[in-house]
Amino acid sequence: MLSKRIIPCLDVRDGRTTKGIRFKDNIDIGDPVEMGRFYYEEGADEIVFYDITASSDRRPIMLDVVRRVAETIFIPFSVGGGIRTLEDMRDVLLAGAEKVSVNSAAVLSPDIIRQGAEAFGNQCIVLGMDVKKVTPSEKIPSGYEIVINGGRKHMGIDALWWAREAERLGAGEICLNSIDADGTKAGYELQLTRLISTQVHIPVIASGGAGKSEHLLYVLNEGSADAALIASMVHYGTYTIRQIKEFLQEHGVKVRKTW
């Protein structure tokens, strides 16, 4: 039986992690390579590195991070943030990432999904979706709309339609982020997650809102998510990945044990 995946996400700017990751002896808490290794050893099933470097001439720094991560961790990891072209994808995959995630670039030009899937295989292409709840309308029948620029720009695209379209174009997986839930620590958007995850045939990673272990339990069960993204709840040391997995296992969720 397949395990549900727990995936920590590290934000990286100019080659350094941005969040106040928990203090640990012998670990450079700002170094994404060391943090990646730390989560790998703790039992993360995958790791997401999200590049929030603003300036494009500093992008090679991220590729160097990816190369160093690939030498030290032997589980899949993906890289997102600022991926716009086939060339960006190629650079990140050749540097050693298993998957690349495209978000706003795919909304603006959906063909990048098809091109990426054809060039590198569907399993390499993750569609990142930022979604906001709206009043259902003719244009947005599901009541969930695609947004970009951190939620500031509404795109007039229905989230369910977009998820299906991305699957058709060749996305291998969807990372579904609720802008409403993001940062609240009040739990994932269960209704949205369930809607998308049960209507597409590719795995869905739930993102946004995780604050405690129960939230993961709900989204993996009721939300039908295949995987759950976590950030601050482990970065600040409130929980360890092992604690979360033990809790999930006690509540009947199949997780990979590394202890």
Next chain:
Amino acid sequence: MIAILDYRAGNLTSVERALHFLGFSCQITDSHEVIEKAERIIFPGVGAAGKSMENLKELGLDIMLRKRLEAGTPILGICVGLQVLFDYSEENDTPCLGILPGKVRLFPGDMQSEKGEALKIPHMGWNEVAFAHGHPVFDRIPAGSEFYFVHSYYPEPSDSARIAGKTGYGISFASAVAHRNLVAVQFHPEKSGPPGLQILGNFCHWDGVSSF
């Protein structure tokens, strides 16, 4: 030296990095000369069966593989590198190498989990492998270890004696197969953390002798 077969199939560097981490020297290559001299061969794979077979033939690597197989060289197939060993793959309706009897089939579309959830295709993520006893490459793997899978097609060997490991995903399928000096896995040991590295390490020390 270990030769990692380069047949233009996706990302081969992750296998190379894992072997370097373990302290083994290896080379990603399509050179017949290098493969001829290699102590062991890894036949990795990310990609589709049709294109893989096409590239293998074009580079003459199908012939090289057979030659080294008959010479007793330890060979490890990974993912598509396992699938194309069989007679036939439903993916792109592809006649394959025919080194192992059997075929490769698409997962049925209507599979359900024990909880009644529809199972997605590809089978992507971590799953257990129940290894048959006694193969040196699968030695010292803790019971219950999970491995990283990503595939939509699964092998169906016609000879069950070749099955070295089984995994359940809606159906039970052969996730590891072995015959003499050949061993192959459907999962990615190079992406499966410590137990995956253990398998790669075991392979790098294996003399190619097994009871399979």
